[in-house]
Every structure is written in structure tokens, then in C-alpha cells.
Amino acid sequence: MDKREKAKKVLDILEREFPEAKTALDFKTPLELLIATILSAQATDKLVNKVTPELFKKYKSAEDYALAPIEEIERRIGSVNFYRNKAKNIKACSTQIAEAHNGKVPDTLEGLTALSGVGRKTANIVLGNAFGKNALAVDTHVKRVAQRLGLTESDDPDRIEADLCAVILPERWTRTTHLFIMHGRATCKAASPKCGTCPIRAYSVYYKTEYKGKKG
Ligand code: SF4
Numbered sequence: 001m002d003k004r005e006k007a008k009k010v011l012d013i014l015e016r017e018f019p020e021a022k023t024a025l026d027f028k029t030p031l032e033l034l035i036a037t038i039l040s041a042q043a044t045d046k047l048v049n050k051v052t053p054e055l056f057k058k059y060k061s062a063e064d065y066a067l068a069p070i071e072e073i074e075r076r077i078g079s080v081n082f083y084r085n086k087a088k089n090i091k092a093c094s095t096q097i098a099e100a101h102n103g104k105v106p107d108t109l110e111g112l113t114a115l116s117g118v119g120r121k122t123a124n125i126v127l128g129n130a131f132g133k134n135a136l137a138v139d140t141h142v143k144r145v146a147q148r149l150g151l152t153e154s155d156d157p158d159r160i161e162a163d164l165c166a167v168i169l170p171e172r173w174t175r176t177t178h179l180f181i182m183h184g185r186a187t188c189k190a191a192s193p194k195c196g197t198c199p200i201r202a203y204s205v206y207y208k209t210e211y212k213g214k215k216g
Helices: 003-017 030-039 045-058 062-067 070-076 083-100 109-113 120-129 140-149 157-167 170-186 205-215
Strands: none
Touching: 003 140, 003 157, 003 170, 030 045, 030 083, 030 120, 045 070, 062 083, 070 083, 109 120, 120 157, 120 170, 140 157, 140 170, 140 205, 157 170
């Protein structure tokens, strides 16, 4: 089976498994999603959602973050890992948005990745979820699921994104991120994937080689 056909069948099954799949981060505007996504690096979405309501109430625009003393932002996000670095990035990218983009978050990959501390993953999350564009973000779950299915042989997130985009229709890119994350959290866990009951095991290279190999 070629990779296009495999990806289609896998996504059809995962759509039935997780019809409600969407980003777990709470947001109302592109700026809020950008800030929440920056905060979510190596932190749980749950923790980020605890911190952001007060943060978003205090700072409503990019200019608000740009003008705020860095210590004040740090204090408000202090329970999140790497809060000092994240506060620095939030303030820096907000300043760029306020000064170079009239206070509006850019809606292109090039515009977003030109902002301080914003890589392709963050940019694609914002494009796909706040702007409704076709965008495939590769996080640790997407990477693992794609590798185990045999849809990529790479370890590099940019290369994995390109490999997936080459075999998945653009209108499914944003959903692919949500569905692979849900599947990665529920079944295709890093340390002990539940291959025996996995609904897409028929398409999994890992299942045929590692899992069945171990079971004999
Ligand atoms: S069979 Fe196992 S490794 Fe393959 S996708 Fe399912 S849970 Fe992941």
C-alpha cells in the first residue's frame, strides 16, 4: 500500500475514533493562541489553561505585552516551565507585532516564523487553529505516530512535516495534527503503545516489526 492510501485510511479511522479532536488550548483570538502556544512548550495544556485566563484579562493587545515590565509578565506565568525565557519571547514577539504588523498577528508562515521565539510548529498551530488555514504542526506525538506508521523515516520535525504534507491532502493537514496527538496520547504512547487494541494497527510498521516480533 502506498503512503497516500495508508495515510487516508488511517485518518478516516482516527476521524471516527476522535470526532471531537481539537486543540486543547483555550483561546479567543490569534494573539491569545500564539501566547498560549509559546507557553505550552514542554508544559501541559492543562497548566497553560490555568494561567492564561488572568493573563489574557490583563493583556488584551500585543502593545499591552510590549509595554509591560518583563518582571510582571514573569510573575504572571511563573508556574509554567521556562517562564523567564517564555516571558522574554512573549514580550519580544508582541513588540514586533505591535510595531511591524499594526498589532495584528501575521497570518502567514513566513510572517509568523519571523517573530522572536516562533518556530514552524507554533506557527502552524496558529495558522491551522486561529486562522483556519491548512497547516500541519509536528509535535512529539505527531512525530512518533508518523514514524511508527512508516509515513516518515526522518527524525527532523521539518522533514516529517514535509513527508506528511506530501501524502495527505491539504484540507486534512490541520486535522492530522489533532488526530495524531489524540491517538498518541490515548493509544500510541511513547513507552508502552497499546498496539494489541490499536484501531490502526493494520497500517503500522511498528506493529508488524517491533510489536508482533516481540510477541512471536
Ligand atoms: S499499532 Fe502500536 S505503534 Fe502502531 S500506531 Fe498503533 S499503537 Fe502506535
